[in-house]
Amino acid sequence: MNPVQPTTTAERPRRGERIMAAINRDPLTAPHRTRNDALLAAGVAALATVIALLGDGERVPGALGWVLLLAAHVPLVWRRTRPVLVLAAVAACVAPFHALDYNHIAPTPAAYIALYTVAVTGRPLRTVLTGIIVLTVSMSVMLTVDTHRAFELLRVSGWVIAVLFFGVDVRYYRQYVAGIVERAVRAERTREEEARRRVAEERLRIARDLHDLLAHTITLIGVQTSVAAHVLAADPDRLDRAAVAKALDDIAETCRTARGELRTTLEVLRDPGSPDTRDPLPGLHGLPDLAQTARAAGAEVDLAVTADGVPPAVGAAVYRIVQEALTNAVRHGGRDDLSIRVSVAAHDGALQVRVIDDGTGAGAGTPGFGLAGMRERVRSVGGTLDAGALPHQGFEVSAVLPLEATR
Structure with a gap:
């Protein structure tokens, strides 16, 4: 009865490797991105609800406020495919929420996520223009609500700039990693092509050697055999035994030489990894x-x-x-x-x-x-x-x- 062979499973990557793989992954082509973004939107909406309910000294949203607050998180489900439109939709919900002077911290995480997505998926110029527009609109809305809060917003606007720059940095980092991977793949492809080229050249060289060896040897054996046959058939009564013997010796010597060269060539073919030991x-x-x-x-x-x-x-x-x-x-x-x-x-x-x-x-x-x-x-x-x-x-x-x- 044959013993049961233990099955081996692939070693799972460590947590740190999985985190780095997620960071390096292109957000536009990441698998299950819609599902993950839906879970993210639900989690951030729950966090915003807790902040709105427990905000110290802030107004608890009314019915319209809750609608605007929760609606601001829905566009995050499609943040990777339409980042600018998602940011506009989030802003369209957040701006009136702030204008109603409800808890101003509650919708901040959703706004920051939308800003980060625009920065990490777009060009730096678009990111800068987006930041300017967001700060301008925010200041305009807050000035209509409370001048003191408008200056407070100006003081904390550094967080908006920090989020945008963080997104740009992550984008450049991913491009850097993608470039390294692409160069590694190109180098590996080059090595494979070089290996195939060397194999083709070696096969061609062996084919030439075999052709030169066999064609030369077979031709000589044929000529020498014809000489021996001619001597035997020319005058049977006066057979030149010395000529026949010399022709046969020449054939034997040619066969020995060809056999040695052929053997060394076949040894290289049998073991491609061994060095070429032919003279x-x-x-x-x-x-x-x-x-x-x-x-x-x-x-x-x-x-x-x-x-x-x-x-x-x-x-x-x-x-x-x-x-x-x-x-x-x-x-x-x-x-x-x-x-x-x-x-x-x-x-x-x-x-x-x-x-x-x-x-x-x-x-x-x-x-x-x-x-x-x-x-x-x-x-x-x-x-x-x-x-x-x-x-x-x-x-x-x-x-x-x-x-x-x-x-």
């Missing part, structure tokens, strides 16, 4: 081996290299370009006496690579991934590549790779 690609020093392999396949190869101190990235690109060009020439040359000329020379801060053959079909057939892979490798080091059939016969691959920018 670096040969540079210019590997070109003689490529030429020798093409000669073993029956081609005559003339190799000329007049460059030294080449950066590893450029050297690896040259190696792959020459490898792919030799493979295509041997595969599509179409003649037994195929001649290939390979030249690598440094000139004016760039490395010029040319591979020319005199075959009859190097550019024929359906285009594969070889030329595309060569162009990608050339672009990776900031170079250019041209490839095409020659006017009369043969095929040429020409590349120019800068040296200075890759050092």
